[in-house]
Amino acid sequence: MKNSVILPSAIQICVDDVGWFTGADSRYASRPSRTGMTRNHVPEDYIALNEVGKAIGQKITCPLVIGEWDKDNILRGEIGPTYQPKTWDRASTLDMKLAEKCFEAAESSDYIEYAYHGVLHGNYDEKGRQITEQECFYYKNPGDKLLSILSEDEIAHRFELFFKIYDGWGFKKKIQTHAAPNSMPHNISAEEAQPLVNVLKKHGINYWVNGWRRFTGKQETGHTEFIDGILYMEKGTGNKIPWNACDVDPLLTEDCAKEGDEKIGIIFNSHWPNYLRYHKEYNLERVENWKKFFERQSEIFGLMVSKDIEFAGNQCIYRNYSTVETEKNVIKIDVTKAASISPKHTFGEFYVSLKNNLVPKEVKGGTIEVYTTHKDFKTYKVKHTDNIINIMLY
Known part of the structure; x- marks a missing residue:
């Protein structure tokens, strides 16, 4: 009878890098990787996420990058958050009509739930050169290739800039989840992350999802813990879709688990392009297949589909404790x-x-x-x- 009873893992989708207008990966120029798509993003890309969420009955966790929304040039003169500290002028290049349509598509969605991802997905030096894509970190001793965390004041300032842009647009959705860009440095312990934790708590962040803790010790897939009162859930369900892959057919991908697996993931880690088509006109053609994919997951004994991050967190706690x-x-x-x-x-x-x-x-x-x-x-x-x-x- 033992093998016929289980508290299932409630799979929650996390879609990193929502919010970019530019798709191109510009790491070759010491700039952000963005979404890696070779086209720019449009309102239809938000509509696609909404339709996937609606099809499976889930508010999708969408870590948001806010920098390219800077219509008021709030980032001008800021060293660290931007790759153009002296000449930043997003106000002159932002297509306001396009941006307003993207804003409406995102804000009107009942199935897009923002998470904090970052300002411009990185930390940059005084000349705008990228130090690391891990936004709240830097190299104290560059030779050892180990990242150190910024001070609490520096991290708090980045959050302040994020929410100035966020509030300036009139975004209203409460952000309660954090997903650090490009994961967390594997050499950083939970104790060393305390400056970041303090800022998260000040902003009412209750959930934290990343690929991190399984690399820092003996923790494994599905790992969860409380970090100073914040529920941390490890990303990863075995999904191997490349981060920048569009035109994906989910029915050809592997399952999140198989019956009998001792360790089962919680957070379905993915990126925005995975739900999009290169030709935006075909964005919605994959919605039905995403619905079938998650229906297939729900038929696996030990899995269920979450309704939102709170649902996933609640079930995660009962399953693990x-x-x-x-x-x-x-x-x-x-x-x-x-x-x-x-x-x-x-x-x-x-x-x-x-x-x-x-x-x-x-x-x-x-x-x-x-x-x-x-x-x-x-x-x-x-x-x-x-x-x-x-x-x-x-």
Whole structure:
């Protein structure tokens, strides 16, 4: 019976690098990699994300790069955040009609949820040369190739610039997730990241997603932890789509996991081009295939599709901090630690998948109802009134 019960991982899509107008990778010129597309971005690209989210019923986490939205030249004279510290003049090059259409497409979407990604996806020297794409870091000793974190004041200033541009446009969506550009330096510990953590907390950031912690120790796929009260969830579900690939057919890609995997990811790491076509007119042609792809994932015992970052975080906590025991016709789920570790991240409910041979008869310590039905199993929503839930089976 043990192998017929699981608290599934709720897969949450993260789409990095939303917000660029220019697509081209300009690292050859010591500038940002951007999205890597060989065309510029248009309102239809935001509409594509909206339609994918609508098709699968999920608010997609979209780490936003804000610098090219700088209609008021807020970044002029800023050393560090921009590759043109003295001559920055986005106001003269920004196509306002195009930008307003992009703004409307993004802001009107019920399925695009912004996350903080950065100002211009990097740290630049006084001449505008890129030091690193990891925006809040620099080389204290360039020879050792190990990055150090900027001071809290320097990081706070970058966030201030980001939100000046954000607010200047009238963006209204609450940003509650952070995704550092180009991941986090693998040599940086959670303790060393405290200056960044302090700034995140000041801005009400409750969630943090990156590919980072699995490279700093023994943590693995699906790793989660609390970093000074912020829920950190490791990116990575086995997705190997190249970061700059457009015209992708998701039905040809590998699954996020297979039944029986001990470690299952949470955050489906992807980039904006992966959902787009080179010819914008065909953007929506892949929406149905993305829907089928995530339907295929939801048929894997141990996976489900999240509704948004809060849903994913809640299920992640219950999955990682609860215990499940089976004996005869009873499933005992102890959520004592999950329910108490961070009340602001949990909602008194979680999801459990049972193979079809296990049918709930009654529940003590909460209520249970069918959430989704699949070929070999059902996923149930459990609302608990106690920290010990006993599910009696027929």
